[in-house]
Amino acid sequence: MGAAGYNDLFQTVFNSAANGIAVLQSLYNDKNKLEDFSILLFNAYTKNWIGDIEYKNKRFSDVFPTIKENGILEKFINAAETGTTANFECWYDGDGIQRWFKFTAVKQDELLVVTTEDITERKKTEITLNNALIAAEKQKRLYDSITGTTPDLVYVFDLSYKFTYANKALLTMWGKSAEDAIGKQLRENGYEDWHAEMHEREIDEVVATKKPIRGTVSFPHAELGRRIYDYIFAPVLNEEGEVEAIAGTTRDITEIKQAEEQQFLSRKKIEESEARLKSMIDQTPSPTLVLMGDNLVIEQINKHMLAMIGRGEEIIGRPLIEVLPELKGQYVWTQVQKVYNEGIPFDQSEVLVPHSRTGVMRNYYYNLAYRPLVEEGKITGMIQVAVDVTQQVEARKRMEESENRFRALVNASSDVVYRMNSDWTIMRNLEGAEVSSDTNEPLLNWIDTYIHPDDRKNAVSFIEEAIANKKIFELEHKVLKEDGTVGWAFSRVIPILDDRNNIIEWFGASSDITSQKEVQQIVKESEEKFRQLADLVPQIIWTGQPNGFIDYYNKRWYEYTGFQENQFGDSSWAPTIHPDEVSKVVEIWYQCVQNGLPYQLEIRLKNAKTNQYRWFLSKAVPVKDARGVIIKWFGTCTDIHEQKTITEKLEILVADRTKELKRSNEDLQQFAHVASHDLKEPVRKIKTFTSRLEDHLDGKIDQSAAKFIDRIHVAADRMYNMIDGVLAYSKINADLQKPTLVDLNEVIKNIEIDLEIALQKTRGNILYHNLPKLEGASVLLYQLFYNLINNSIKFAKNDTPPQIKISSKIISEEGQNFAVILLEDNGIGFEPEQAERIFETFTRLNSKDSYEGTGLGLSLCKKIAERHGGNIVAESNAEGAVFMITLPLKQNENDI
Structure with missing residues (x-):
């Protein structure tokens, strides 16, 4: 909408105002001095006074010549120059107008907004x-x-x-x-x-x-x-x-x-x-009273004043402030005393006076006139006249609030809003533009503006019916846009009736529904394409309403079930389901519908051709709008009969294989125990007979023979340790542990005691503080950290005491809390490319002659961490090795 459109909207919104409103533009002379105003806008109230003349862009003094003589123009200019609101009353006599007016002039940027109130009747009364x-x-x-x-x-x-x-x-x-x-x-x-x-x-x-x-x-x-x-x-x-x-x-x-x-x-x-x-x-028609004496005693009061304050004649002879004590301290009481003490008359309109008429305090508004009574040059009393204008003021305020709300509503609307007279001959939008119609074709202007030629005949019929029956006119119709394209609009026009049920005008709005129409067409085309595509796929495809009512099946359904379209309506699926599964399907389906959850179930459907049941995977998902409200269900039924049959066979095979594997594992476990026990016996004999040989040849063997015997002892010890390692490794894989709350500080403290001799021998030191508590198998966690600390002591640098530092932090991943423990040493470390190999079974990175061990320690650490739902990684640098162990604070399983 252009600037002219907004001016027209502004004009019509203010046409209902009870006072005159004018918007003026300042005019300057060649010396840049403001000398007059150009008229931009009058409301209907003002135009009633000036008659049917063209006023726009005319000089204000040309339309109202006498404003220079009575000083009105001067006061307007002063308000525009200073920005100070002008508020004054003036008698206007000229151009056929003889009235009293109250003017209010407010500057708004370069505009002057003038409000004119006709106060002639009030002035006449005064x-x-x-x-x-x-x-x-x-x-x-x-x-x-x-x-x-x-x-x-x-x-x-x-x-x-x-x-x-x-x-x-x-x-x-x-x-x-x-x-x-x-x-x-x-x-x-x-x-x-x-x-x-x-x-x-x-x-x-x-x-x-x-x-x-x-x-x-x-x-x-x-x-x-x-x-x-x-x-x-x-x-x-x-x-x-x-x-x-x-x-x-x-x-x-x-x-x-x-x-x-x-x-x-x-x-x-x-x-x-x-x-x-x-x-x-x-006999005075206005509420009037006479006050006498310094105490301002009520001497005379007419019935109108008694009715207005809600009292009887018993108040005559009493001071006014005694009758109405709530006036004390109010502005109006100050003016009463001022009139009596100084003799200056007081006149003011719409004075706020809070007081009680019916026993309840509320605000009232009065037009007040006070006059002193003078006898022999001395003020002896005063006359008060008060006209109650509370209803008018409150009505005006309500009307102003209503107008503001209506104005805001119209300004916020994206619709074209307009008003027309009773026979549609003049169209006005809410910005005040008027379009005269052809008297021979009274509906032509409105139709030409809002109706596409293809829809005009239909529109004329609807409009004639609306006028004849005094009913609301509604129509969806095409419109010809300014760029030559065709759009769609929805027009709705309401008749405004007077108290005799006669149409006095029409109020209407036209909404642009082009996008809705385009969406409807797209949806229609999309649905057709969907149906064509759905009929091509081998699956059964169906759609349902938000309440679960099935409203569409593709051809595959009818081919499989043998039904005719819509033969059974929404319940057409029930006879096809295997009797053993009908109640289950119904229960689960309507639970999903009520809760808005996806539906998935394996069901058997009867084939019309073979009269046999086949397995189908039935799935459905709710389609929701932007607010999350379900607008449709989309479902499929996929034939899984072959897979289901194969799966059942596979499940039997898997069960059999699992039983066999379990038995094999038990045999292997038993073999590991027996083998490790049986292997220990010959190792013990080797060590025993080697010791006996050494005792028998005591003092008789040379240095080379003694060296060979020592090597036999070392090899036997290594073999014994390797057998213990294999046994421990097999136990870790076999035995289940119950998780308990383990304090890692206590675990490290116990390890420190067990390795006391090794730490003293190497002058080593373990540094740790404030390690976490977590759920786990205490025996396994002890084994995990014992192996790591023992490794750090074993692989220390020559002539360098081992320093082992253990620290921790808590992290959160995927809603679960983990403890990350860092174990850092200052030993010989390892090559970076060997970081993964060190956790492999029997892996040794150093000579067995230089460092003792079986190669099972770190592989045990990895097994223990993984059984706890965590992991362990290692890295090395010039300063030593670093092991990072990640363990959950809480176990998800009952066994480890």
């Missing part, structure tokens, strides 16, 4: 409230002024000339009570005929002209005699502008009466002012 407060304060001052200065009598006539009201001064003048005077005409209240007729004419004139009339009259006072008065009759108009009563005021020109009248009127005016103020507060 202005109305302010005007009402001003009028009330002015009225109160007026009433106070009148009460303190006027000498007037006040009265009211109805249209039949009856008094409906008369103040106390007038009643005093008449000398009557209100009960005696109210509801009566002029004459009934003591007016003379001429006086009554004059006022009746004046009342008629006021009613006719709806204008006040003024006059002067003299008539007797009940107590003071005749007095002269100045009077005014004024019309009282109803809501339709018709006169419904006549109000009159009469001023006594007598000083004493003037003072009395002034006192009466003053008190009356105060009462009326307070009553009107209370009435105004009660």
